[in-house]
Amino acid sequence: MTVESLQALLHSSPHVWRGRETARVDARSSGYAALDARLPGGGWPIGALIEIASKTDGCGELRLTLPALKSWCQDGKSVAFIRPPHVPYAPALARNGMTLSSLLWVATDSDKDGRWAAEQLLRDGAAAVLLWSTAQEDRALRRLQLAAETGKACAFLYRSPAALKQSSPAAVRVAVSATHNGSGMSLDLMKVRGGHPGKLVLPLTRPAA
Amino acid sequence: MLWVCVHLPHLAMELRQPQQPGPLAVTDGTGARRHIIACNPTAREAGIALGMDAPSSMMREPELQMFDRSKSDERRATLALASWAHQFTSDVCVEVSRWMVWMEVGSSLRYFNSLRSLYTQIKTGIEQLGYTVSAGIAPTMEAAALLTRHPDVLPIINQSELRRAINSLPLAGLDISAKAVDQLHTTGLQTIQDLLGVPADALARRFGQDLPHYLQRLLGERADVRRRHRAPAIYRRRFDFMEGVESTDGLLFPLRRILQEFAGYLRGRDLAVQHLAVTLQHRDNRETVLQLATSAPQRNAAHLFALLREKLERIAIPDPVLAILLNAGEFVEPSIIQGDFFDDPRQENDNWSALLDKLRARLGAEAIRQLGLSDDHRPENAWCVLSDDKRDTGTADTPDRPLWFLNEPKQINDLPQLLGAPERIEAGWWTGQDTRRDYYLARTNEGAHWWLFRDVGTNRWYLQGLWA
Numbered sequence: 001m002t003v004e005s006l007q008a009l010l011h012s013s014p015h016v017w018r019g020r021e022t023a024r025v026d027a028r029s030s031g032y033a034a035l036d037a038r039l040p041g042g043g044w045p046i047g048a049l050i051e052i053a054s055k056t057d058g059c060g061e062l063r064l065t066l067p068a069l070k071s072w073c074q075d076g077k078s079v080a081f082i083r084p085p086h087v088p089y090a091p092a093l094a095r096n097g098m099t100l101s102s103l104l105w106v107a108t109d110s111d112k113d114g115r116w117a118a119e120q121l122l123r124d125g126a127a128a129v130l131l132w133s134t135a136q137e138d139r140a141l142r143r144l145q146l147a148a149e150t151g152k153a154c155a156f157l158y159r160s161p162a163a164l165k166q167s168s169p170a171a172v173r174v175a176v177s178a179t180h181n182g183s184g185m186s187l188d189l190m191k192v193r194g195g196h197p198g199k200l201v202l203p204l205t206r207p208a209a
Numbered sequence: 210m211l212w213v214c215v216h217l218p219h220l221a222m223e224l225r226q227p228q229q230p231g232p233l234a235v236t237d238g239t240g241a242r243r244h245i246i247a248c249n250p251t252a253r254e255a256g257i258a259l260g261m262d263a264p265s266s267m268m269r270e271p272e273l274q275m276f277d278r279s280k281s282d283e284r285r286a287t288l289a290l291a292s293w294a295h296q297f298t299s300d301v302c303v304e305v306s307r308w309m310v311w312m313e314v315g316s317s318l319r320y321f322n323s324l325r326s327l328y329t330q331i332k333t334g335i336e337q338l339g340y341t342v343s344a345g346i347a348p349t350m351e352a353a354a355l356l357t358r359h360p361d362v363l364p365i366i367n368q369s370e371l372r373r374a375i376n377s378l379p380l381a382g383l384d385i386s387a388k389a390v391d392q393l394h395t396t397g398l399q400t401i402q403d404l405l406g407v408p409a410d411a412l413a414r415r416f417g418q419d420l421p422h423y424l425q426r427l428l429g430e431r432a433d434v435r436r437r438h439r440a441p442a443i444y445r446r447r448f449d450f451m452e453g454v455e456s457t458d459g460l461l462f463p464l465r466r467i468l469q470e471f472a473g474y475l476r477g478r479d480l481a482v483q484h485l486a487v488t489l490q491h492r493d494n495r496e497t498v499l500q501l502a503t504s505a506p507q508r509n510a511a512h513l514f515a516l517l518r519e520k521l522e523r524i525a526i527p528d529p530v531l532a533i534l535l536n537a538g539e540f541v542e543p544s545i546i547q548g549d550f551f552d553d554p555r556q557e558n559d560n561w562s563a564l565l566d567k568l569r570a571r572l573g574a575e576a577i578r579q580l581g582l583s584d585d586h587r588p589e590n591a592w593c594v595l596s597d598d599k600r601d602t603g604t605a606d607t608p609d610r611p612l613w614f615l616n617e618p619k620q621i622n623d624l625p626q627l628l629g630a631p632e633r634i635e636a637g638w639w640t641g642q643d644t645r646r647d648y649y650l651a652r653t654n655e656g657a658h659w660w661l662f663r664d665v666g667t668n669r670w671y672l673q674g675l676w677a
Contacts, residue, residue, distance in 0.1 A: 058658055093580065106568065206658075
């Protein structure tokens with residue numbers, strides 16, 4: 001029996017458990033092939049909490065999620081930015097292909113209110129929520145994880161790099177920083193449930209301004 | 210004709226449910242004529258019965274708390290139920306003193322598939338309002354009313370079955386005074402059949418014309434001419450508390466009931482609301498007004514309740530609440546087609562706008578934002594938060610701009626490495642000063658990309674954006 005026919009046989013039957021290949025994960029492509037290859041199901045896992053910690057503002061932390069957000073918008077789904085650190089700049093978002101009418105911006109001073117809004121949106125209609133929160137409690141993270149699961153949505157939680165030192169129920173935890181020549185972003189996938197943790201560099205197009 | 214009669218046997222009690230447990234009763238009359246007209250289960254278990262006079266009730270259960278009935282509250286509740294009932298038929302009658310509402314359903318049956326499903330909807334609807342209900346179905350209004358007293362008797366659908374179905378019932382359920390029933394009993398009459406065997410003129414001589422007329426209406430031999438209840442054009446509902454309510458929790462139960470009544474009224478008129486005022490009345494004519502505005506036309510009680518509850522939980526109630534008032538006079542076409550709640554493709558959109566309403570109710574309307582573009586080359590003015598008077602006017606055809614924007618530019622002293630040539634943006638005429646800005650892309654030591662400008666007039670540097 002050749003390797004090919006063995007492979008074909010293995011793949012033809014759903015009853016064969018194939019070791020490393022874990023249960024199929026519902027996912028949305030991140031838009032970056034190198035990143036998708038490391039994520040379970042080939043993209044951001046749906047119904048999961050994803051932690052993103054950026055060392056500094058302006059290193060690509062939003063461009064990391066933007067292609068997926070764009071694809072949700074194109075499907076007519078809604079995405080929400082909750083307590084972003086700055087004004088999400090409409091001209092730049094539109095230029096990057098985001099449908100502004102699919103984007104909701106929740107501006108509140110209270111971290112608690114922000115988490116509450118995130119839960120509501122995750123449960124009840126948004127395809128993805130980007131939440132900026134300083135919450136440390138495990139319980140707060142678990143609530144977000146549960147809301148994402150219930151609503152089959154993606155919860156992107158933006159945190160400070162220090163927060164990555166604690167354990168977390170998140171499915172994916174990634175630290176983002178800029179490469180020194182500014183031509184890309186360095187990702188440190190610290191945890192990828194069902195995928196492949198490790199470091200990688202994604203190319204970024206240099207701003208044209 | 211086919212009438213559904215609904216009777217609220219414990220209405221007086223259910224309107225005055227104070228917090229404390231223990232035996233409670235509602236009374237009518239004063240002095241020696243004060244007697245029980247409603248009581249709670251604890252009182253019933255202690256042997257308290259309707260019609261019992263106040264002193265003997267107290268003898269039987271010294272712990273019994275008695276409250277005077279409030280006819281105005283009963284009236285408001287019964288009329289609100291009549292308005293609610295219009296969702297099932299346009300033909301509604303009400304008798305406030307008997308705590309009864311009738312609905313003619315013969316002509317609307319086909320909209321509700323079957324009598325059973327209609328009956329279930331009516332009953333569960335009233336139970337959700339927080340009332341105990343007994344219902345009867347018959348071809349005449351009085352026969353339907355009679356059956357509310359006999360829950361074990363099957364609905365009477367055809368006029369021809371009517372007499373046979375009620376013949377064996379006792380006299381006690383009829384709408385005749387207890388005194389008259391006693392007199393009839395002493396003459397040996399026990400059942401309705403017995404009573405119907407007595408010639409009408411003999412009854413009239415002894416009890417007056419009303420009794421034979423009533424029996425003829427019961428059997429459908431005499432037309433039952435009554436004024437029909439009409440749903441009001443402007444909806445007002447008032448609910449009075451026995452004692453001031455200080456906690457939000459205490460307001461929720463009556464508020465839910467009021468909103469469910471209102472939702473039934475809206476369905477009956479096939480209308481919806483976008484604005485709603487709920488007023489909490491305090492002592493000395495002081496008020497707290499909750500204004501509710503929804504993003505889409507609404508008539509879903511649970512949704513309106515959730516929004517008001519959010520609002521209630523966010524405000525401090527300054528004083529005990531003596532009454533709740535609901536006022537609505539501006540109605541709009543509903544966005545959901547009646548009877549089509551689950552198949553409607555707009556359902557998803559409705560859920561979304563319901564969710565946005567919920568967020569607005571808690572976080573404030575200004576916290577929930579949608580972005581738009583403005584046709585303006587000045588960076589601060591090239592974007593906007595959409596509102597009723599701010600529409601998207603721009604195009605996506607802009608130069609590359611940073612994803613994060615600082616509406617208040619931040620002055621910087623240590624300049625990062627500048628990349629490329631500047632972009633000159635004239636700003637003089639909008640600040641009132643002669644200001645021009647040269648915008649640069651810059652890279653920090655950490656590799657972040659910044660959008661900076663140099664104020665050409667002052668030569669100061671500012672950070673205005675980040676390529677996130």
